[in-house]
Amino acid sequence: MNRDEIKTFLPHREPMLLIDDVDMIGDEAVAHYYVRGDEFFLQGHFPGNPVVPGVIQCEIMAQASCILVRNELVGRTPLYTGINNVRFRQPVRPGDIMELRAHITSRRGMIFFVDATASVDGKLCCQGSLTFVLTDNAKA
Numbered sequence: 001m002n003r004d005e006i007k008t009f010l011p012h013r014e015p016m017l018l019i020d021d022v023d024m025i026g027d028e029a030v031a032h033y034y035v036r037g038d039e040f041f042l043q044g045h046f047p048g049n050p051v052v053p054g055v056i057q058c059e060i061m062a063q064a065s066c067i068l069v070r071n072e073l074v075g076r077t078p079l080y081t082g083i084n085n086v087r088f089r090q091p092v093r094p095g096d097i098m099e100l101r102a103h104i105t106s107r108r109g110m111i112f113f114v115d116a117t118a119s120v121d122g123k124l125c126c127q128g129s130l131t132f133v134l135t136d137n138a139k140a
Contacts, residue, residue, distance in 0.1 A: 001067075009070040010063060011077055015040050018060045019100065022067045028103045031064035037094030052092040057126040058083055061116035064100035065130055069112060076134040081111065086128030096120045102130075110134040 001022050010017065022031035035042075035052060042050040066078045092098060102116040111133045118126040 006067070009073050010066055011073075012063060016059075017063070018056070019063045019067075022064060024067070027068075028101055029064050029067045031060075031067065031100040031102075033060050033098045033100065035092060035094050035096045035098065042094065050094055052096075052098075054086070054088050054126065057088070057092060057098075057118050058086060058128065058130070060098060061100050061102060061118055061126065061128065062130055062132065065102040065112075065114040065116055065132065068102060068104055068114065069134065072110070072134055075137050076110075077137055078132045078134055080130070081133050082129075082131035084129040084131070086126065088126050089124045090120075092118070092120060092125050098125070105129070 003020055006019060006022060019031040019033050022029055037050065041053055041056050045051060045053050062080060066073065097120065099119050100116065102114050104112055105115050106113040111131065114130045116128060116130055117124060
């Protein structure tokens with residue numbers, strides 16, 4: 001699915017929509033994000049040596065993760081409830097194409113537990129366990 005199709009499921013919009021495409025392969029979401037270099041989060045992180053901040057890498061993994069429950073997102077907003085065991089292995093820089101992989105490990109009602117990874121050229125950049133809840137928009 002492309003960015004326009006992703007927007008039918010995710011509530012994120014530019015400049016915070018951070019996945020360019022995503023496919024479901026079995027029970028795994030496989031997404032990509034091309035780091036252009038003009039993103040707001042690179043402007044000051046770091047001048048002359050831009051690196052995608054770790055928290056943004058986690059957000060990119062989380063957006064890919066939400067596609068796993070895309071049909072349950074109608075009328076709901078996904079919110080982080082936990083980020084656990086996150087490790088950063090190598091920096092992500094402008095020109096890199098991040099590949100995100102995510103799968104649900106457990107679920108309790110509208111709370112989802114996901115393992116996710118981010119890699120560039122087959123090299124692991126970030127990995128972690130993410131937890132998010134789907135909240136009803138009417139209650140928000």
